[in-house]
Amino acid sequence: MNIGFKIKKALLYVFLILLGIICMLPFLLMMVNATRSGSEIVTSFTLIPSTHLKENWDQVFKYFNLFKGMWNSVKVAVPATLLSIYFSAMTAYGLAMYKFKGNKLLFTTILVFMMIPGQLGLIGFYNLCTRLHIVNTYIPLILPGIAATGTVFFLRQYVLSVMPPSLIEAARMDGAGEFYIFHRIAIPIMSPGLATMGIMGFIGSWNAYLMPMIVLSKNEKFTLPVMMATLRASTDINSNQGAIYLSVAISVIPILLVFAFFSKYIISSISAGAVKE
Amino acid sequence: MGSKRSNGKLKSYDNMGYLFVLPFVVVFLIFSVYPVLRTLYFSFTDVKIAGLGNENWVWFAQYKRVITDKFFWRSLLNTVRIWGVNIVLQLGLAFLLTVIFSDIKYKIKGLAVFRIVYYLPNLIAATSIAFLFNTLLDWRFGTFNQIIASVYKLFGQTYNPVNWLGDSATAGNVIAIISAWMWFGNSFLMLMAGVQGISRDYFEAAAIDGAGRWTVFGKITLPLLKPILMYVAITSLIGGLQMFDLPYLMSAPTSSSYDSVYTSVMYLYKFGFTTGTTQTGYAAAIAYIIFIIILAVSLVQLKIFNRKED
Numbered sequence: 001m002n003i004g005f006k007i008k009k010a011l012l013y014v015f016l017i018l019l020g021i022i023c024m025l026p027f028l029l030m031m032v033n034a035t036r037s038g039s040e041i042v043t044s045f046t047l048i049p050s051t052h053l054k055e056n057w058d059q060v061f062k063y064f065n066l067f068k069g070m071w072n073s074v075k076v077a078v079p080a081t082l083l084s085i086y087f088s089a090m091t092a093y094g095l096a097m098y099k100f101k102g103n104k105l106l107f108t109t110i111l112v113f114m115m116i117p118g119q120l121g122l123i124g125f126y127n128l129c130t131r132l133h134i135v136n137t138y139i140p141l142i143l144p145g146i147a148a149t150g151t152v153f154f155l156r157q158y159v160l161s162v163m164p165p166s167l168i169e170a171a172r173m174d175g176a177g178e179f180y181i182f183h184r185i186a187i188p189i190m191s192p193g194l195a196t197m198g199i200m201g202f203i204g205s206w207n208a209y210l211m212p213m214i215v216l217s218k219n220e221k222f223t224l225p226v227m228m229a230t231l232r233a234s235t236d237i238n239s240n241q242g243a244i245y246l247s248v249a250i251s252v253i254p255i256l257l258v259f260a261f262f263s264k265y266i267i268s269s270i271s272a273g274a275v276k277e
Numbered sequence: 278m279g280s281k282r283s284n285g286k287l288k289s290y291d292n293m294g295y296l297f298v299l300p301f302v303v304v305f306l307i308f309s310v311y312p313v314l315r316t317l318y319f320s321f322t323d324v325k326i327a328g329l330g331n332e333n334w335v336w337f338a339q340y341k342r343v344i345t346d347k348f349f350w351r352s353l354l355n356t357v358r359i360w361g362v363n364i365v366l367q368l369g370l371a372f373l374l375t376v377i378f379s380d381i382k383y384k385i386k387g388l389a390v391f392r393i394v395y396y397l398p399n400l401i402a403a404t405s406i407a408f409l410f411n412t413l414l415d416w417r418f419g420t421f422n423q424i425i426a427s428v429y430k431l432f433g434q435t436y437n438p439v440n441w442l443g444d445s446a447t448a449g450n451v452i453a454i455i456s457a458w459m460w461f462g463n464s465f466l467m468l469m470a471g472v473q474g475i476s477r478d479y480f481e482a483a484a485i486d487g488a489g490r491w492t493v494f495g496k497i498t499l500p501l502l503k504p505i506l507m508y509v510a511i512t513s514l515i516g517g518l519q520m521f522d523l524p525y526l527m528s529a530p531t532s533s534s535y536d537s538v539y540t541s542v543m544y545l546y547k548f549g550f551t552t553g554t555t556q557t558g559y560a561a562a563i564a565y566i567i568f569i570i571i572l573a574v575s576l577v578q579l580k581i582f583n584r585k586e587d
Contacts, residue, residue: 009383016377016385019370020394022458027397029420030409042418045427087300094297098290106298113309114511115575117519119542120568123549123561124315125308127327140308147305150512157504161474178293196470200463207402209522210542214550225404229526244412251405259400263393 027252034249038240056246063237066250068220069227076141076212076223077205084145085198092155093186097168107156113149118211126214140215141223145205151197158193159186199262206255224251320561327557339562349563352544353570355537359453359524360517366457368513371464379472379498381480382490392469395462403459403522410455411527416440442527448534452523464509471505472498507582511575518571521546541567 033041036050060066095107129135163186171181187194209225216222222230228251237243320339324332343349374395378388398406413421422438429436441451475498483493521542528538545567549560 005382009385012377012383012385016374016387016391019374020391023394023397023462026409026413029413033412033420041420045420045423087304091298091301094294098292098294098297100291100294103294106302113305115515115572116313117515117542117564117568117571119519119521119545120564121309121312121316122545123319123327123557123564124312124317126550127315127319127557128308128312130328143304144308147301147309149305149309152301154508157508158474161504172290178290178296182297192470192474196466203400207404209402209404210546225402228402228404228408231408232526241412241415241418244408248405248409248412252401255400255402259393259397 030245030249030252033242034246036242036245038242041241041245052242053246056240056242059237059240059243060247060250063234063243064227064230066224066227066247069222069224069251070254072138072222073206073224076138077202080142080145080205081198081202083142084148084151084201085194087146088148088151088155088197089159089187089190089194090182091152092159093182093190095152096156096159096163097165097186110149110152114153122210122214129215136216136218136221138221141205141208141212145201148201151201154197155190155193159190162193163189195262202258203255316561316564318561319558320565322558324558326555332558335558339558340566342559343562343566349541349544349566351536352539352541353567355449355524356518356520356540356542359449359456359520359538359540360514362450362453363456363460364513364517366454367461367464368510370457370461371468371509374461374465375468375472375502376494378469379494380490381484381493388469392462392466396466397462398459399463401459404526406455406459407523407526410451411442414441414451416443443532443534445534445537448528448532448538452527452538455527456520456523460513464513467505467509468502471502474505475501503582507579510582511578514575514578515571518567518574 028047029045032047032049034056035053036046037052037055040050040052095103095110125140126135129140134140167185167189168181171185176184207225208223209229212223212226213229216226228247231237231244231247237247319327319332321334321336322332323335323338324330374391377383378385378391401409413419416422416438421441422436426436426438439447441447479497479501480493483497488496519542520540524538524540525543525546528535541563545560545563547554547560548556548563
């Protein structure tokens with residue numbers, strides 16, 4: 001019984017580690033291949049880096065400036081995320097804690113719009129942008145973050161499960177204003193949920209392809225994914241697999257760095273109670 | 278609503294809710310509601326390019342055209358097929374991992390590390406993933422086939438390279454697997470956040486009562502996880518039926534596999550935004566047909582979830 005238990009547990013770990021390797025291997029091959037020349041890559045595979053990083057690098061940057069794309073992505077994703085989590089938390093809190101007239105109607109509308117695919121409004125959205133003359137600006141990519149229905153829905157469920165209404169009543173007894181209660185009591189309590197949705201929102205915005213591709217048509221405005229997609233058109237780079245791997249690697253690195261910081265925060269907030277041991 | 282709250286003082290607090298939802302409502306009306314209605318209007322017209330030329334009201338002519346367009350149905354079939362394979366893998370794996378990590382007897386350690394690793398593929402933009410796998414899966418020179426070939430060699434066999442993305446027999450499944458590989462960590466994170474939102478008191482009380490592992494899972498974890506599970510399931514469905522980035526970037530219209538991987542949104546994109554083939558009115562009707570289908574399936578899904586509650 002005891003030995004069987006240990007074997008089962010060991011097998012579970014083997015499964016978990018194998019799954020981890022499957023997640024990492026493509027990136028490992030990418031990093032290695034980014035340092036190899038096109039002709040090396042097509043003849044064999046290896047996990048030992050080669051010496052052709054410089055040539056690949058020169059070829060990539062002769063074609064496009066990936067750092068410019070990154071900076072453009074930062075300018076979109078950071079404000080979009082901040083607006084999204086703050087206003088979604090506010091909306092979710094309003095929906096969950098106040099029984100105003102129209103509350104149910106608004107919540108139902110949000111549910112309905114969650115089921116609406118983003119593509120439904122795409123054509124009208126683009127038309128709106130042309131009429132407002134905000135095509136080729138970042139406004140259409142940032143401002144709609146305030147009305148993120150999925151985030152509001154998640155946070156409404158979340159705040160209902162983590163925040164006892166008695167807490168609000170108590171704060172009111174002490175004379176706290178409604179927005180003071182929201183900022184000083186609700187937001188800290190909701191922070192694990194906000195972190196989760198913030199991460200999701202940031203990554204979604206950073207990685208978005210279809211919407212920026214439609215809204216942006218000028219090269220110097222391209223966000224990283226839109227810029228990456230232009231690789232398709234480059235026969236120059238496509239003839240050297242090393243340059244493609246390097247482009248992908250460069251496009252991947254900043255978000256890995258961001259996650260290195262964020263993941264610590266996520267671990268300490270979301271799982272603070274659950275994985276103490 | 279609020280029948281217990283006859284006290285006037287409490288009611289005045291409730292009206293403060295309007296202030297909390299106001300910014301959302303304003304932006305929502307402009308950037309979500311208006312575009313959807315505008316698209317609806319276009320779908321009843323024969324407009325070719327919005328803003329250029331005049332548009333005539335044609336009632337349901339565009340819808341009739343979509344319904345009888347066999348290329349549209351083909352795109353829907355492709356989307357559902359890719360999504361089906363993807364969702365089984367993605368949610369299945371995420372759920373299995375949640376069961377493993379929330380097991381009260383095995384007490385699996387290292388969640389913090391595993392979670393980062395599993396979530397890693399989801400961090401990366403689909404465009405980068407697409408080019409990474411396009412290159413890895415290249416049938417003549419790609420690393421993936423080289424690895425398989427060397428394994429075959431180990432057993433004295435010769436490997437006949439499979440054109441993973443170029444062959445219509447494999448392309449859809451490959452895209453589905455890559456998509457699941459990208460998203461299972463995300464689903465796992467959501468489910469796990471839900472498990473961790475459950476108060477430890479429940480588990481401790483159950484342990485004191487001597488409840489078994491599966492009893493705890495079925496009676497505590499699963500019911501309390503339901504709202505999050507519902508959220509993950511619905512968003513996966515809606516996201517899946519909107520699949521665009523991966524199939525768009527991993528297939529070429531010239532490839533023989535294209536007919537089996539082009540999705541509904543790729544079809545919509547063709548008429549909505551591709552220079553030369555733009556027919557705004559028709560694209561708008563396609564968007565609405567896709568929506569009606571997603572709505573129908575979502576409602577069925579909600580019904581199933583709610584029935585289990587009783």
